[in-house]
Each structure stands twice: as C-alpha cells, then as structure tokens.
Amino acid sequence: MASISIQGMTKRFGATTAVEGLDLAVNDSEFFVLLGPSGAGKSTTLRLIAGLEQPDAGQITMDGQDISGRFPAARDCAFVFQQYSLYPHLSVYDNIAFPLRSPMRKTPEAQIRERVHEVATLLHIESKLDRKATALSGGEMQRVAIGRALVRSPKVFLMDEPLSSLDARLREELRVELKRIQKRTGSTVIYVTHDQVEATTLADRIGILEAGKIQQVGTPIEVYEQPATLQVAQRLGSPVINALPANWTGFRSPRGAVHAAIRPEDVQVVAGDGALVCRVIEASLLKHEMVVERDGIEIHVHTAPEAVFHPGDTVTIHCEPARCLYFDVKGQRMDPLPAHRPSH
Numbered sequence: 001m002a003s004i005s006i007q008g009m010t011k012r013f014g015a016t017t018a019v020e021g022l023d024l025a026v027n028d029s030e031f032f033v034l035l036g037p038s039g040a041g042k043s044t045t046l047r048l049i050a051g052l053e054q055p056d057a058g059q060i061t062m063d064g065q066d067i068s069g070r071f072p073a074a075r076d077c078a079f080v081f082q083q084y085s086l087y088p089h090l091s092v093y094d095n096i097a098f099p100l101r102s103p104m105r106k107t108p109e110a111q112i113r114e115r116v117h118e119v120a121t122l123l124h125i126e127s128k129l130d131r132k133a134t135a136l137s138g139g140e141m142q143r144v145a146i147g148r149a150l151v152r153s154p155k156v157f158l159m160d161e162p163l164s165s166l167d168a169r170l171r172e173e174l175r176v177e178l179k180r181i182q183k184r185t186g187s188t189v190i191y192v193t194h195d196q197v198e199a200t201t202l203a204d205r206i207g208i209l210e211a212g213k214i215q216q217v218g219t220p221i222e223v224y225e226q227p228a229t230l231q232v233a234q235r236l237g238s239p240v241i242n243a244l245p246a247n248w249t250g251f252r253s254p255r256g257a258v259h260a261a262i263r264p265e266d267v268q269v270v271a272g273d274g275a276l277v278c279r280v281i282e283a284s285l286l287k288h289e290m291v292v293e294r295d296g297i298e299i300h301v302h303t304a305p306e307a308v309f310h311p312g313d314t315v316t317i318h319c320e321p322a323r324c325l326y327f328d329v330k331g332q333r334m335d336p337l338p339a340h341r342p343s344h
C-alpha cells in the first residue's frame, strides 16, 4: 500500500476551475473520505490522482515519489467509477477477472477463479457470474464495478460514490464490509461521497471539499466538533446545525461574530418560564425532533423520547453557552470568549 500526497493542484475545464490549489496528504493504510456537494471537484480530484486527467498546476507523489508524469497503468490505482463502466460484451465473471488477466499481472486461472468467487460472494453477486454485464440492475452493476477493484491488491483504491445506487440496506451492509476489508488488508482508500453518514462511518479522516477547495481535514469528531467554517459545520450533522444571528441567544458573543451556531442535540426543551420561549412549528414523534420558532427564527431541537409536543405549543428552550460556535462575516470560526471573563 502507499501514501499519497498532492501539492498545489489546480485543474480547469475552460472557464470552470474544478480544483484549485489543492493540498492533501493521505497516509499509508488510511481510509480517507472526500466529502462535498455536487460539483465540488471530488471526481476530478480522484481522476487527477489516477492520471486520467492532467493538472494545470501541481504535483502528486506516491510514497514520496513524483508520479505526476506517469501513465494511469503505472500508478497502480484501482478505480471504482461513479458511472460504472463495465465491459458490456463480457460476463460478470470475466468483468471481475479482467484486471487479473492484464499483461502486467498475468495471474494463473485457478487463482483468478478463487479470487473472483471470493469477491462475488462478498458482494452477493455469486449467482450472477454467468450473466452478461448488461443484464444486471444498476445496483448489481455497481457491485461488479466494486468487485473489479477488490479483486486486485493495488497501491491505492480510488472509489467514487461506489454505493450510491444501492438500496439502503445493501448500502449499509457493504459499507461495513468495505471498512472491514480495508482494515484487514491495510489498504489505502480515497473514497468520494456527498453522504455525510457514509463519510463519518467510514473515514479515518475526512477532507471537506467545496468549490474545488479543501476547507478542512480532520477526524470525523474533529470536523464535527471543531468546524473551521460555517459551511463545514453545516456539512456534518442531521438535522443541520442551527445558524442563528449572533445576538439571538442573548449570550455574550465574541466581537465581530455574525452567526452563533448550535447543534440540535445541544438545545434542550425545559419546563417553566425562561428567556427563550418558543412556539412549536413541527414535531416528529418518531425521530424525537422538532422545529420551534422565536422572533421569526426557526431552530431544530432534539426532544426526550417521552416528551410529546404539538404544533402551536409554547416551550422554553435552553442552550449551553459553551456549546455555541461563533462565526464571522466570512463564515470563519471565531475563538470563543474565555469562560472566566466577567460579563459587561
């Protein structure tokens, strides 16, 4: 396996800058997830690493060696594409076996058979091995594409939203399986998704990508609890973090703060009167969540499992001042006020 490092990488398509000045270091045996919205430059980043796109600027190193000038085949990355690109004239078996039959690898057929069956069982497509690749559902094709990557032992796995067209149950199952395989084999994986649940459950570290730029890199907990920007804070967490006007809570906020952001789980509904009296707008009993409103501002809160509220009810909420995150006019995170300073 290998470590990957990207320095100052930029890629433009005409007037569009897909990736801009990207710096990224992925460790050997790390499960690294790139998380970002549609159009953020996730696929372009993977394609640049694989050598399928040429950068306008920047360098890529693998285990400290510059590989920027190498052809894709010489980079030894196994790629699972966002649009599964199977060989339509081949069977599922031959699609999965394909990488092992390349002139560079020349694996004995008995060994190929063993590997293909192993991988197909893992992905629940062993009964489909004789089918033509075109006679499969979207989710099955996606699993064949994953199988074609897993059948090898490359330096790096590059996976572009590999589970996106599977149903929820299978997605969860394969997520657990992928993580298990990665841990067992010590593989280096760079995995692209726009799904925060996938990102936080799979990643050793997450890189948040927005508009071609890396916003923050950290463990899921670091990124969740210490987001560098409001955009990052809003990328992780469901329901999304509450971004309130800085003075809304009535707490003392750092000078220049524009937003006070607080996670739904840090807002409690309390009995009795208090400063933050709100009206219930929406209450989901199943999810123990509700939306309340005060001065025209809506806030998502978690509720205790036994609590029953209805739209129109009046409730009092409490937020812990220490759990508030403050952001300036540019959305950059600000240091909180020291807790011991007397208020004025």
Ligand SMILES: Nc1ncnc2c1ncn2[C@@H]1O[C@H](COP(=O)(O)OP(=O)(O)OP(=O)(O)O)[C@@H](O)[C@H]1O
Residues within 6 Å of the ligand: 013, 016, 017, 018, 036, 037, 038, 039, 040, 041, 042, 043, 044, 045, 082, 194
């Ligand atoms: N071959 C191309 N020609 C022109 N523009 C491109 C090309 N490939 C990507 N782009 C543009 O570059 C930007 C980044 O695209 P990219 O495919 O990397 O995004 P993404 O994060 O993978 O999005 P998604 O989640 O929708 O797959 C987009 O604005 C896209 O339109």
Ligand SMILES: [Mg+2]
Residues within 6 Å of the ligand: 042, 043, 044, 082, 160
């Ligand atoms: Mg993409």
